[in-house]
Amino acid sequence: MVMKMHFTVDAQSILTLGRDSxxxxxxxxxxxxxxxxxxxxxxxxxxxxTKISKPFIRISDNGSGMTQDDIKNKWLxxxxxxxxxxxxxxxxxxKTGEKGIGRISSDRLGSVLELRTITKEIQVPIGLIxxxxxxxxxxxxxxxxxxxxxxxxxxxxPTTLNNKPSTKGTELIIYTLRNEWKTxxxxxxERELSMFTSPFKNFPDFIITLKTDVEGIIAEQEIxxxxxxxxxxxxxxxYDVDENLVYYTYKELNKKKEPKQSIPLAxxxxxxxxxxxxxxxxxxxxxxxxxxxxxxxxxxxxxxxxLKGVSINTQSVIKLLNNHAGVRIYxxxxxxxxxxxxxxxxxxxxxxGKRQARDPAGAGRNTFKITPSQLIGxxxxxxxxxxxxxxxxxxxxxxxxxxxxxxxxxVLGCVELLEIKYHEMFFTEKEARKPSxxxxxxxxxxxxxxxxxxxxxxxxxxxxxxxxxxVEQTAVQLxxxxxxxxxxxxxxxxxxxxxxIYRGLATIGIASATFGHETEMSIADFINSTQALRKYxxxxxxxxxxxxxxxxxxxxVAEKIATWGAFALTRIQREKRRRKKxxxxxxxxxxxxxxxxxxxASEIEVRQNLESVNATVFQMDxxxxxxxxxxxxxxxxxxxxxxxxxxxELNNKIDNEIEGFEIKxxxxxxxxxxxxxxxxxxxLFTTKTDELDHKQIGTxxxxxxxxxxxxxxxxxxxxxxxxxxxxxxxxIWLPQKQRS
Amino acid sequence: xxxxxxxxxxxxxRDTIVRGIVLSNQLPQDWExxxxxxxxxxxxxxSWIVENDIAVxxxxxxxxxxxxxxxxxxxxxxxxxxxxxxxxxxxxxxxPIFVITAFNxxxxxxxxxxxxxxxxxxxxxxxAAEKWVPRxxxxxxxxxxxxxxxxAELGRISQKVALxxxxxxxxxxxxxxxxxxxxxxxxxxxxKTRSEWIKKFxxxxxxxxxxxxxxxxxxxxxxxV
Numbered sequence: 024m025v026m027k028m029h030f031t032v033d034a035q036s037i038l039t040l041g042r043d044s045x046x047x048x049x050x051x052x053x054x055x056x057x058x059x060x061x062x063x064x065x066x067x068x069x070x071x072x073t074k075i076s077k078p079f080i081r082i083s084d085n086g087s088g089m090t091q092d093d094i095k096n097k098w099l100x101x102x103x104x105x106x107x108x109x110x111x112x113x114x115x116x117x118k119t120g121e122k123g124i125g126r127i128s129s130d131r132l133g134s135v136l137e138l139r140t141i142t143k144e145i146q147v148p149i150g151l152i153x154x155x156x157x158x159x160x161x162x163x164x165x166x167x168x169x170x171x172x173x174x175x176x177x178x179x180x181p182t183t184l185n186n187k188p189s190t191k192g193t194e195l196i197i198y199t200l201r202n203e204w205k206t207x208x209x210x211x212x213e214r215e216l217s218m219f220t221s222p223f224k225n226f227p228d229f230i231i232t233l234k235t236d237v238e239g240i241i242a243e244q245e246i247x248x249x250x251x252x253x254x255x256x257x258x259x260x261x262y263d264v265d266e267n268l269v270y271y272t273y274k275e276l277n278k279k280k281e282p283k284q285s286i287p288l289a290x291x292x293x294x295x296x297x298x299x300x301x302x303x304x305x306x307x308x309x310x311x312x313x314x315x316x317x318x319x320x321x322x323x324x325x326x327x328x329x330l331k332g333v334s335i336n337t338q339s340v341i342k343l344l345n346n347h348a349g350v351r352i353y354x355x356x357x358x359x360x361x362x363x364x365x366x367x368x369x370x371x372x373x374x375x376g377k378r379q380a381r382d383p384a385g386a387g388r389n390t391f392k393i394t395p396s397q398l399i400g401x402x403x404x405x406x407x408x409x410x411x412x413x414x415x416x417x418x419x420x421x422x423x424x425x426x427x428x429x430x431x432x433x434v435l436g437c438v439e440l441l442e443i444k445y446h447e448m449f450f451t452e453k454e455a456r457k458p459s460x461x462x463x464x465x466x467x468x469x470x471x472x473x474x475x476x477x478x479x480x481x482x483x484x485x486x487x488x489x490x491x492x493x494v495e496q497t498a499v500q501l502x503x504x505x506x507x508x509x510x511x512x513x514x515x516x517x518x519x520x521x522x523x524i525y526r527g528l529a530t531i532g533i534a535s536a537t538f539g540h541e542t543e544m545s546i547a548d549f550i551n552s553t554q555a556l557r558k559y560x561x562x563x564x565x566x567x568x569x570x571x572x573x574x575x576x577x578x579x580v581a582e583k584i585a586t587w588g589a590f591a592l593t594r595i596q597r598e599k600r601r602r603k604k605x606x607x608x609x610x611x612x613x614x615x616x617x618x619x620x621x622x623x624a625s626e627i628e629v630r631q632n633l634e635s636v637n638a639t640v641f642q643m644d645x646x647x648x649x650x651x652x653x654x655x656x657x658x659x660x661x662x663x664x665x666x667x668x669x670x671x672e673l674n675n676k677i678d679n680e681i682e683g684f685e686i687k688x689x690x691x692x693x694x695x696x697x698x699x700x701x702x703x704x705x706x707l708f709t710t711k712t713d714e715l716d717h718k719q720i721g722t723x724x725x726x727x728x729x730x731x732x733x734x735x736x737x738x739x740x741x742x743x744x745x746x747x748x749x750x751x752x753x754x755i756w757l758p759q760k761q762r763s
Numbered sequence: 764x765x766x767x768x769x770x771x772x773x774x775x776x777r778d779t780i781v782r783g784i785v786l787s788n789q790l791p792q793d794w795e796x797x798x799x800x801x802x803x804x805x806x807x808x809x810s811w812i813v814e815n816d817i818a819v820x821x822x823x824x825x826x827x828x829x830x831x832x833x834x835x836x837x838x839x840x841x842x843x844x845x846x847x848x849x850x851x852x853x854x855x856x857x858x859p860i861f862v863i864t865a866f867n868x869x870x871x872x873x874x875x876x877x878x879x880x881x882x883x884x885x886x887x888x889x890x891a892a893e894k895w896v897p898r899x900x901x902x903x904x905x906x907x908x909x910x911x912x913x914x915a916e917l918g919r920i921s922q923k924v925a926l927x928x929x930x931x932x933x934x935x936x937x938x939x940x941x942x943x944x945x946x947x948x949x950x951x952x953x954x955k956t957r958s959e960w961i962k963k964f965x966x967x968x969x970x971x972x973x974x975x976x977x978x979x980x981x982x983x984x985x986x987x988v
Binding site for chain 1: 773775779782783786825827828829830835836838865866884885886887888889890
């Protein structure tokens with residue numbers, strides 16, 4: 024006997040496609056919004072009500088709606104998807120999803136679904152109730168689970184874009200919710216909905232509104248796509264699979280877009296490699312399996328420097344990055360989760376963080392790497408052109424195939440293009456930002472204003488009589504501005520003179536912080552020796568020898584304290600604040616002598632080699648330079664295993680035909696790491712730690728004081744590795760005759 | 764005979780502390796003083812304390828201004844030493860420590876304040892010693908009484924081991940006492956010779972090198988770039 028056999032489907036299998044296969048309730052809701060998009064809806068209303076006696080989620084759209092036949096033969100047919108054959112909607116939207124299971128995602132949201140729908144052609148709404156929990160009962164096949172019709176259903180659908188009543192649409196209401204919805208869930212939903220469509224394209228005909236009572240009051244808002252402006256640098260790239268070339272352009276903030284460039288794929292894959300790698304990407308004939316791709320990458324910085332002159336502020340940028348940083352994938356303009364999901368496991372699917380952690384070089388190095396929190400990007404695909412990038416069965420993500428791996432490779436190559444460009448920008452800006460003295464800048468401004476004034480006067484005879492008055496007024500205004508600038512220059516001179524004193528005072532402060540403990544020690548020694556002296560004299564019989572020893576000790580220590588007092592008090596003497604001829608050798612000798620006891624107490628040998636140098640300078644500035652360098656050398660020596668030595672040299676030196684002199688201080692400390700060698704001159708930046716490298720103890724002012732002296736004096740400063748002592752070697756060159 | 768141990772990197776400061784104690788006339792006759800520069804390695808202190816019958820310690824905070832006896836500056840402060848001894852527990856859990864310093868309380872020293880008996884200001888020590896010495900002696904006495912017998916035995920046998928005269932039974936007894944004092948953290952008998960130490964060190968270096976190669980290979984494998 025021949026048996027007629029066929030597959031049956033257990034009702035529970037629907038759960039695998041529904042609640043078991045969707046990661047979270049937000050994803051489930053997004054699936055339903057996708058269906059509305061595919062149905063050519065122009066408006067989607069989402070409501071999440073949890074504080075009422077019968078909580079519900081409602082998704083209603085003004086899409087094409089469904090007929091009885093559509094429901095029976097398409098919607099209720101698991102695995103059937105109209106989208107496989109009709110890939111484009113009536114209004115030209117490339118439909119998302121082809122597996123025919125998106126509608127089951129409502130099971131993830133709640134156990135009861137009420138579906139109401141109406142079409143333009145048949146203006147009679149139809150309705151259906153599905154209880155998904157019925158499918159979990161054992162022993163039933165899928166076709167044996169009863170579904171109930173809604174008799175004369177009332178349907179509420181959004182209006183059209185013109186706010187006229189719509190004649191078609193679908194309304195889903197889900198009850199007996201499976202999850203609690205909290206504020207953070209709503210925030211996440213808002214964020215996901217704002218990224219539902221590509222942020223780099225306008226979608227005026229797809230509006231989503233969200234209404235919720237989760238916070239106790241009813242809040243309604245239209246979901247707005249995020250404004251991703253104020254990126255410091257943007258890269259747009261397009262991979263042409265036939266030519267195997269990547270076309271790209273850059274756009275810097277506040278500048279015009281640069282001309283388009285191209286790079287062969289084989290070169291892109293090696294662009295930052297030190298050694299040429301031999302892999303499939305280096306083969307010129309290899310074309311990426313993912314197919315053609317477009318992408319937009321926007322790079323941001325979290326400090327305010329590049330944002331000067333732009334309306335957005337740092338706080339906004341930080342907020343933007345905290346909520347939207349990530350590189351997301353869009354297929355036919357609809358987001359493919361979970362790539363770039365904030366707080367998701369696939370947020371950094373390109374492993375930018377790991378890559379940066381392995382080599383955290385700053386923008387000043389050519390190996391600079393962007394962190395994932397600095398980037399907002401979109402990778403734009405199409406289902407038809409990128410057919411090898413297929414959906415995984417988990418409803419989220421793409422199958423990690425060779426095509427996907429190639430896609431990642433391409434995106435990373437473009438990230439490297441961005442890094443190279445930013446590295447170049449960094450250097451250009453650094454050169455532009457090299458500090459010129461304020462007085463120098465004012466001089467330039469004054470000169471330029473004078474040129475403008477002269478030009479105006481030259482133009483005046485050529486301009487019609489009617490405008491002459493205007494020109495004359497403008498010229499008068501300019502003259503006033505020039506007068507103001509001259510006054511500012513005078514004030515500035517006074518400020519600069521005061522700067523000399525402030526630098527001197529700051530130097531005393533820094534030296535006190537560094538050497539102050541020696542004074543404390545000396546004071547303690549003085550007290551103890553005088554106490555001991557008294558005790559020895561109070562003995563019966565008095566111990567005169569010991570008393571004398573203690574008296575000698577007291578005297579010695581008192582001299583040390585006096586020296587330190589003199590050191591502090593003589594730093595800002597009046598004559599040091601005037602520019603005059605100074606015996607630099609004597610000045611340095613005096614400082615060495617004054618600090619001698621402090622260095623000796625820490626067993627630091629001070630070597631000196633001082634030529635005779637006379638220069639017209641502020642003595643206070645010379646002292647500030649030497650004291651700050653010696654203070655740094657002192658701390659550095661104590662931070663090293665080597666024998667503690669510092670060396671101070673002074674010699675006459677001509678630089679670029681200008682007579683000058685050089686002060687050089689080297690130490691046997693650990694040196695200054697390459698990545699800090701420019702930054703150490705910045706105010707408040709310090710690498711100085713205590714002797715055990717545990718605590719930062721520097722003020723970050725010493726070297727910036729020296730830097731400002733060098734700048735104002737038109738001098739030069741250098742840092743190198745000390746050839747003999749192996750620590751740092753600081754050299755300061757100043758001209759012998761400094762002009763006011 | 765119990766000792767007050769004094770650790771300070773500067774000779775003048777050590778002399779001042781000793782002078783203060785002597786001039787105070789408060790030191791019992793059977794007590795002695797042992798003032799040293801800091802030991803090169805922090806881990807050498809437990810043995811030094813035990814072998815010398817140190818009943819109480821006075822330690823400076825800044826120990827690296829002057830070179831230690833080995834000619835090198837040490838790489839720890841007083842508060843590091845205190846923290847190290849307290850972490851050993853055993854007999855060092857209640858070992859009395861006083862800190863003497865010329866400086867204001869640093870955050871690090873303040874963290875250890877509860878672990879020490881007192882933090883004493885160096886200025887005025889000579890006069891103040893009259894008040895402090897009895898406290899220091901009392902603290903040491905309390906400690907010594909608690910651990911006297913075991914410490915004495917520990918010291919006696921340790922000395923014999925150093926001279927190569929200890930019997931097998933005595934070595935076993937020493938290990939037992941050390942275990943009870945949790946001194947087993949400090950390898951004492953395990954590594955007998957320098958060459959044995961070097962061999963162990965080289966073995967450890969080889970293991971590290973192998974691990975480094977494995978890590979590099981793993982990184983290269985997972986490198987998407």
